[in-house]
Amino acid sequence: MDRLEELLREADARGAAPVEAWDPPYCGDIGLAIAGDGQWLYQGSAIPRREIVKLFARVLRRDADGRTYLVTPAEKVDVAVADAPFIAVEMQVQGRGTEQALLFRTNVDDVVRCDADHPLRFTIGAADGAFKPYVRIRGRLEALLSRALVYDLVELADEGPDGRPGLWSGGAFFELPS
The missing domain is CATH 2.30.270.10 (duf1285 protein)
Structure with missing residues (x-):
């Protein structure tokens, strides 16, 4: 089996976080951003741990208002995205x-x-x-x-x-x- 096909099957089995079903209160802007090259930043500094970036990416959502948020069942915060997340x-x-x-x-x-x-x-x-x-x-x-x-x-x-x-x-x- 091809490598990407195998990764796709694993992701399907794991399932995505149900961010579209969550409706937490908006908690503001805490300084999260994604640069045009895909690098994640917190208050202007790079987030060096890939595991943290991947965790944040799993709970990312773009709403109908065109804004991107990091969403948990308890809170929603802004993420400034330069181009695509x-x-x-x-x-x-x-x-x-x-x-x-x-x-x-x-x-x-x-x-x-x-x-x-x-x-x-x-x-x-x-x-x-x-x-x-x-x-x-x-x-x-x-x-x-x-x-x-x-x-x-x-x-x-x-x-x-x-x-x-x-x-x-x-x-x-x-x-x-x-």
Whole structure:
């Protein structure tokens, strides 16, 4: 079995924290932030322990108001996010064409199979014209694909049902911006 596929099965068995079901009181801003490179900060200093970052990532939620929070059953605090809360750092490709599946692992070891529930989204920066692909991880949380994965992703571009270029994964087609 492929490594990312095995990690995905383990994550499915473990289950995600039910953050969407929790409705704790808002407790304010305590100085948590996630930089554009995925580094977690507390009051401006890097959080050095990966285990703490992964624990915090499990209880992260982006609400309909567009703000990101660290949520427990007892409290909800702000997390300032520069771009996306996660960075996709590894990709595995299974199959080809319409049968293709793309699996992504984030910097906090979340693994998802890109499909209709975990879609790809693409933006083009207005100021710099940079091509930025994102994959939904859970809820409203996304991972920005690392630059290395962007090149790999573009190499996989295929023709869609309407003849436009894009990517197949999990039975869904994600059209590239023109």
